[in-house]
Amino acid sequence: MPRADSASERIVYLTGGVGGSRFLSGLVRRVSPNQLCIVVNTADDRDFFGLHVSPDLDTVVYRLSGVVSGEGWGVQGDTFFCLEQISKLGEEAWFRLGDKDLAMHILRAKLLRQGLPLRSVTERLAKRFGIPWRILPMSDDPVETWIRTKEHGWVHFQEYLVKYLSVPSVLDVRYRGIRAARATQEVLEELERASLVIIGPSNPITSIGPILALRGVKPLLRALNKPVVAVSPLIGGRPVKGPLDKLFLSVGLEPGSLAVASRYRAFLRGIVIDQADRSDAEALAKNGLQVLVADTLMRTQEDADLLAGATLSFARGLSALPNCSSKTA
Numbered sequence: 001m002p003r004a005d006s007a008s009e010r011i012v013y014l015t016g017g018v019g020g021s022r023f024l025s026g027l028v029r030r031v032s033p034n035q036l037c038i039v040v041n042t043a044d045d046r047d048f049f050g051l052h053v054s055p056d057l058d059t060v061v062y063r064l065s066g067v068v069s070g071e072g073w074g075v076q077g078d079t080f081f082c083l084e085q086i087s088k089l090g091e092e093a094w095f096r097l098g099d100k101d102l103a104m105h106i107l108r109a110k111l112l113r114q115g116l117p118l119r120s121v122t123e124r125l126a127k128r129f130g131i132p133w134r135i136l137p138m139s140d141d142p143v144e145t146w147i148r149t150k151e152h153g154w155v156h157f158q159e160y161l162v163k164y165l166s167v168p169s170v171l172d173v174r175y176r177g178i179r180a181a182r183a184t185q186e187v188l189e190e191l192e193r194a195s196l197v198i199i200g201p202s203n204p205i206t207s208i209g210p211i212l213a214l215r216g217v218k219p220l221l222r223a224l225n226k227p228v229v230a231v232s233p234l235i236g237g238r239p240v241k242g243p244l245d246k247l248f249l250s251v252g253l254e255p256g257s258l259a260v261a262s263r264y265r266a267f268l269r270g271i272v273i274d275q276a277d278r279s280d281a282e283a284l285a286k287n288g289l290q291v292l293v294a295d296t297l298m299r300t301q302e303d304a305d306l307l308a309g310a311t312l313s314f315a316r317g318l319s320a321l322p323n324c325s326s327k328t329a
């Protein structure tokens with residue numbers, strides 16, 4: 001529930017799609033709309049059949065408007081007749097674009113064609129879904145995560161994830177377009193005035209990595225004299241879903257809480273890890289981090305509510321920057 005005494009608090013939440021939006025569904029029940037700004041990765045974006053598909057923005061919008069499917073992405077009860085027809089007509093149709101989902105992509109493409117930047121398109125679409133929270137794409141500029149695989153060479157991250165089901169071995173990861181891209185002015189301003197930054201249990205390499213790689217973002221986080229807290233997307237050192245363990249190995253890191261923390265080392269003050277990883281708490285504390293050990297698996301809305309509530313209390317408690325120690329929720 002929103003707290004009356006935290007009315008001036010400004011929380012910036014950095015997120016990707018499925019994991020990050022699960023946590024977000026709990027967070028939005030704890031803070032009022034004007035206290036929260038959601039910054040979303042757009043390096044998963046890709047053009048399909050002339051439509052600009054933005055998987056993480058879509059997942060966040062579907063989650064917050066209550067229409068997300070049980071799988072955590074796409075629209076509940078969607079059908080795939082259009083995609084089936086496209087496939088019958090001889091086109092590759094590996095990316096799961098549902099019929100209802102297509103409405104989002106068609107409208108986004110229409111607004112982009114009218115010359116609106118992605119941030120304005122996102123604002124309009126979120127409003128139409130009845131979402132009161134501020135959702136900001138990390139950038140208006142194109143950035144794409146590409147994966148170099150042993151078996152297929154360089155492939156777009158969505159191709160790796162959806163077409164190849166994350167099976168190929170990962171040799172390298174690149175954010176194409178990142179040097180030329182700029183974080184939007186809105187994102188930079190929100191980070192400047194944040195009283196708390198929460199990094200969701202999103203993939204640190206493919207979801208949070210591109211946001212942090214945008215010019216100006218890391219220096220702002222480093223200079224921010226306010227708590228920055230991350231929730232680990234690993235449980236027992238393994239991702240709940242997706243290829244994060246493989247991706248960590250490809251950049252020379254052993255998958256685990258320490259690897260997650262190391263990606264955020266420059267600015268992180270606290271980390272939330274799962275009970276299954278409690279043995280990492282001491283090493284994390286030795287690295288100067290405050291640690292909250294909690295149940296981080298979000299199977300239900302109640303799980304997300306509890307985790308978001310515990311994370312918020314933990315993060316708020318760090319504002320005074322006490323000495324390093326670990327806590328258990």
Ligand code: GDP
Nearest residue numbers: 016017018019020202203207233239240241298
């Ligand atoms: P994507 O952009 O759709 O890949 O979504 P994210 O990057 O936001 O989320 C992917 C990450 O979410 C994966 O690394 C998962 O391990 C993590 N994840 C998914 N569900 C949960 C959960 O219930 N708890 C935790 N701790 N992590 C989760």
